[in-house]
Amino acid sequence: MKEAHHGEGDTKTYRYGMVVNLDKCTGCGACMVACMAENNLPFRKDNSDRLRSQLWMRVYKISNGQPFPDADISYIPRPCQHCEGKDHHHATPCVSVCPATATDYSHETGIVSQIYTRCFGCRYCMAACPYHVRVFNWWDPVWPKGMKNYLNPDVSVRMRGVVEKCSFCYHRLQRARNKAYAEERRELHEDEYQTACTQACPAGAITFGDLDDPHHKVYKLKKDPNAFRLLEKLGTNTKVYYVSTRDWVRKAAHAYTGKNQGIMPG
Amino acid sequence: MKLDRRTFIEVALGFSIGAGTGFMLTPVNWKLMDDMTIWSQELWPRYQLGGLKGKLPQRGEVSNADTVCKLCPGGCGITVRKVEKRATKIEGRDGYPVNDGGICPLGASGLQLLYGPWRTPGPLKRSGKRGSGHFSRISWEEAIHEVVEKLSALRHHGEAHKVAAILDSDRGTVPQLFSRFLQAYGSPNFIRTASDQDTYELTLKLMQGADSSVGYDLEGANFILSFGSGLIEGWGAPVRVIQAHSIWRSGNGTKRAKVVQIEPRLSNTAAKADDWYPIKPGTEGALAMGLAHVIVKESLYDFSFIGSQTFGFEDWSDVTGKTYTGFKRLVMDEYGPANVSKITGLSAKKIVDLARAFAKAERPLAVWGRGKGTTSGSLYECMAVHALNALVGNINKPGGVSTRPEVAMQPWPEVVVDNIAWAGSSMPRADGAGTSRYPLTKYLPDRWPQIVSGSDGGGIKALLVQGADPCFTTMDSAAVAKAFEQIPFVVSFSTFLDETAFNADLVLPNHHYLERWEDVPTPIGLHKPVLGLCKPVVSPQFDTKHVGDVLMTIAKSLGGTVAEAFPWGDYESVLKDTMGEKWDTLEEMGYVAEADYRLSTWGSTFGTPSGKFEFYVSTFDQAGKEISEDVGYLPHYQPIKPEGNAVRYPLILIPTELMRLADGAVGNPPFCTKTMEENELKGNDLFVEVNPKTAAEYGLSEGLHATLTTPKGKGTVLVHLSEGIMPGLIGIPKGLGHTAYDDYLAGKGISANSLMGVVEDPVSGLCATWGIRAKLTRA
Amino acid sequence: MDSASAPFDSALFPEGTKRCQLRWFIVWLGILHGPLMVGVLAAVMCWGLALNVTYLNNNFPFGLWIAADLGVIALGAGAFFTGFLRYVVKIDELKNIVNYAVVIGVVCYAAAQGILGVDIGQPLRGWFIFWHANVHSMLTEVAFCITCYFMVLCIEYLPLILENRQINKLGFFHGMAHHLHEAMPTIAAIGVFLSFFHQGSLGGVPGVLYGRPFAFREGFLVWPWTFFLFILSAIACGPCFTILITWITERFARKQLVKRNVFDILAKISGRLLALYLVLKTMDTIYWIAVAGKAGAPFRSFYTNQPYGYWVLVMELGILGVIPMIILLNKRARQNENLLILACILNCSGIFMNRWIMTVQSLAVPVMSFDKFVSYHPNWVEYASTLMFVWVGVIVISISYRYLPIFPQEKELNPL
């Protein structure tokens, strides 16, 4: 079967993005695990050092910094924000700095890609990303005996010394495209392409779809009065929205302003 | 001389310069560079995956298989994505009546448990000392032969009743095969591991005369009052409850339901709740009674239900004219807000407001079962909470509480017992359940000292363990370990090399749940009948056998009536027979759910002596249970004192539970451990949660190593300061401190159970521990 | 002279110069190989065991290595800038130090590329930066310019080799050296262009990171202000570094190699450029405070976490900026050799600190409100592999000094 390519020939372009409902998110971590399982993320005997371990989806635990019993916590699931950037000068932070074009912003899909075999590990993109989304392979991935049995063939296994990150499960888009193509369709339905984290979330806190398509749920959800994006003022123009009815949580979206503010790691 | 030197130098220079430029001009080095690159992109990564030949991971035919997750009592439907024969991903099954597409982190990690190095490779015989984990592989024939020899010997020495089996459940064909086996063999000692179900079942028996566990219509309720239940920490059927939680939270801005969490610590459930009321741990029963007081005083209760369907609400007198205190007078006299406020630490105003809000809500629901519900808990506390539900009349009502229904199945033929079996079965249970002391309790799984001591019928000589890991999940690990030493013969059927397997003489590994057939009865807490089917989606990865088949082979080799009790050829035919005409639907759909299921009406609900909902439990007398004082017949606040001396142990340690950390019979897989927060686990040390005030008193600071000591044991921990925990308490996560499995899990942190003790509920005899006195000192 | 006392390799020495015995020279090289080997070991560990052997992590993808890279390149600016003054501005006096400036430049740029070779996670693919070049990336700009300029430096270095007493005897090489000298102004001019560009691009590396309010600067066309500040700071300290190294070499050689008026010219120019730099840097800092504020990151938020308190500003601009500037601008002060050297040391440290701040501190400052502040310090592997290139440099310099006519004034200042 001739398989559909990355958007060529399709008349329609998409701006895929997410809306995460923080009132529903329970911090259960299923999204993190689903992502690791779907995208062949490695694990080590000791993963407790977050500064060295790889999570494409990281669920941040944040606290309002109030004393007992007024303390409150919330969770912020953080995949790659697939920043669109503002303009030529403010293109996607990571993409614009990569010297080897190993990461790219697709205007057909709004997805920020990462080519592991192209990346040579200079880590400039990591410096550019304010969301700590990009993680480096400090080790070669090693699977205990038998474990490589569950590896997903749709996602290449990364080698040491390269940077990786959330791809919005790009391979699932390709799968959907191929299917649509086989059925001689140009457009994808909302439910045909869903990310692994969205699908797994037991709370249904994550909604994924085309932010520009009025028929997709995210189109309305992103307009919720309580919707916000992380570090909006930087002009990264992210495509992951969050919704929370709690003021202090919405405040967490803004830049770090020093120690004298309430929000802190939980 | 000089001249030679010069020529030498000139030649040397000329040569080196020549060679240098020469090499740079050849294409060799450029070609080399390109090859090296490809090596770094293709060959090295493949080598890392353990195979240079063929592209890894292998591609191939993709297919999906539906089955049911067995990693917890949640009974979620799952869809396994396969590539050729490999299972590559577990996803929640869309449209499944329990979890509609959702999955939890543990369930999503199932493949690590399937392919991981912690699997029991095949039948094992202990070669080292107990717990050393030294085994030698033996054949299935040998393994089964060993068991048969031991069991027939015991049986012929009239010690059949000294055999016990402990399982994670008593429902479904596999547990039923075990209980049938013991019945035919001649032992009363079928034991089920502890959970809040123990106490709730007893409560329903006492107050409603029902032989069932509880079912909550969480989705239908619009005011949820949780007495410490970790609703989103993995309580009940975890994914189902989380989805209910999302229903409560949906409805833009204005939430669909109000959630109030009663708990001394800011758990995720507490954080998400609309109101979080931290009260002194262990006083939940008092609060429930206090709320009842306000509801009764202000006549906010359901008159029709209380009037027509209950017994013992008002004072009453028997035929002899002796009058008895009713529930109403008890709450009015003893549980005024001021008094309850003193006990619980919650302000009288809050108590009154909460009671009003609860009673006035359209569909209020009070839920019980501490944390994930992994301990039995206090009987009177459970009764008090259940009484609240009765007061608002939500028994067997939409959005209320009911008994958990099961999908009807084909009954099995009566067991024909021989004399030995008859004699053995009529002996008292080793754990003391059902004896005059605890006539109404079904199982007392945490009483290991009694089970092995020989007093009141104990003195177990052989133990069969299936689907449970009592050595890890039971409180007071030291006592359990000691008890196991006294059991001469322990057989584990564990799929994984867990703590109990390490303490077994023989391990006869069951298939992994993705490799076997098994029925999955209605998951705990559900109010609708759902029967799921666990199907093999991959061929057995190791030399394992279905525990059902192994057990029947054992029975058949024992011969006589024991053999006759099992007329089936193999486990699959057991399953087919039991499911009867439902089998076809089950096999095709993967589950059977009665869509048209209706809650039974009040009249037909209560099997109590009075035929009504009993605030005053007359079943006690009927069962010959000694109740010292009158109040003992009514729900009331009965303090359960934590072990330990308040002077030596100024603080109180409470277990905390995390959705990302499995604390049951299944060890936490690497993926889940990887998701744990930096302030929960660091290297091999876990963090305990302490309020900064408390920390200041004891000179503790964030990240500091400290020694945690309780009357039951001590361990080294790291300190995490949290404003989310009540001063004076220490929170320790449950599920770490494994000694078995392998070094992806073993040795990480300490086991909360090793620091906890078993405090028995005076009436049920079940473990009512909610915490223990402790001290925390700089290490 | 009597051949017994003359070193075995004296025939290679520059005309009319004195050098130590070959055995001592070999011993000296031997000593240098000690720490060098430790560095090699560290590098081999990085390549063999992957970068987990360092203290770098996902919060600090850049550490000592990148800071050092930016540092040495700035220090190496002495080469092109002296060349610029000598061949383009035609300050003839500088011919007496330009050779050495070139040697130092070669060393610095070689070091920069060597360090990158260890720093990147997939050294075998390092060449992708050229092959799959992304023209929008400052790093691409840097890579191309640095490589080209390194070639230029080599060409500037070549005549020195060819002028070795023996090689020069060979007619072909003699001629070649002569022609290269002819071409030198042109080559120098090319070098100047390239250098201005990559010094700037290096400034662009942090300056374009608009996701990092601490590093981000607005600017002119595609170039953030740091682009220009880096050029200026580099040429303001490069000459000082040349002076410093020459001075140190003189200590080892136990003889004066360059006349002081040459130092004075460089020092004076350095001082004026430094003054200009400090003015512009101060303006930039003030403007940056406003820009960062717009992005929601108040000034104080950058300095609330130790070790990166306000002292950083005082240190960088005050102690390591203003003080050397004053010394260098004041004739009497800079003609006091001790003060001059002190100024050079402060000035060079200042540049290094600035590069560290722009890279490492930029990453240390939390951006998301719920980020945890974490600090970073390099481990021995990073130190050893970085210093490795210092030892290589010393070796190259030692050999060059021994065999090549680097210091035209040496003979005159030290008659045999």
Ligand SMILES: Nc1nc2c(c(=O)[nH]1)N[C@H]1C(S)=C(S)[C@@H](COP(=O)(O)OP(=O)(O)OC[C@H]3O[C@@H](n4cnc5c(=O)[nH]c(N)nc54)[C@H](O)[C@@H]3O)O[C@H]1N2
């Ligand atoms: N699903 C799907 N399958 C397809 C097609 C499709 O459209 N969709 N198209 C078909 C067609 S027409 C073609 S030509 C093939 C192309 O099939 P592929 O050759 O697989 O094309 P890509 O997947 O774009 O690139 C393959 C890999 O090359 C890596 N790569 C990028 N740069 C470099 C590099 O410099 N060196 C090395 N070694 N690797 C690098 C990328 O990481 C990527 O994973 O796919 C065919 N199969």
Ligand SMILES: Nc1nc2c(c(=O)[nH]1)N[C@H]1C(S)=C(S)[C@@H](COP(=O)(O)OP(=O)(O)OC[C@H]3O[C@@H](n4cnc5c(=O)[nH]c(N)nc54)[C@H](O)[C@@H]3O)O[C@H]1N2
């Ligand atoms: N971003 C990105 N761009 C790429 C590549 C990449 O990997 N990534 N790969 C490059 C490569 S290797 C290739 S081969 C090209 C392929 O690029 P294309 O040649 O564009 O390949 P497709 O997009 O798969 O096919 C083009 C369109 O032809 C239509 N089509 C398919 N079959 C038929 C048919 O029978 N009749 C008619 N009328 N229409 C048909 C479909 O609408 C399809 O979208 O893309 C190149 N461009």
Ligand code: SF4
């Ligand atoms: S799975 Fe859903 S609920 Fe769980 S942490 Fe992720 S987003 Fe939150």
Ligand code: SF4
């Ligand atoms: S979040 Fe980070 S990695 Fe993702 S696109 Fe934005 S800058 Fe790039």
Ligand code: SF4
């Ligand atoms: S690390 Fe890889 S992806 Fe990131 S900038 Fe460097 S080459 Fe590009």
Ligand code: SF4
């Ligand atoms: S979208 Fe896909 S890759 Fe990104 S976090 Fe979710 S699961 Fe991971």
Ligand code: SF4
């Ligand atoms: S909740 Fe229980 S049953 Fe459901 S997926 Fe998780 S572990 Fe499996």
Ligand SMILES: [Mo]
């Ligand atoms: Mo192609």
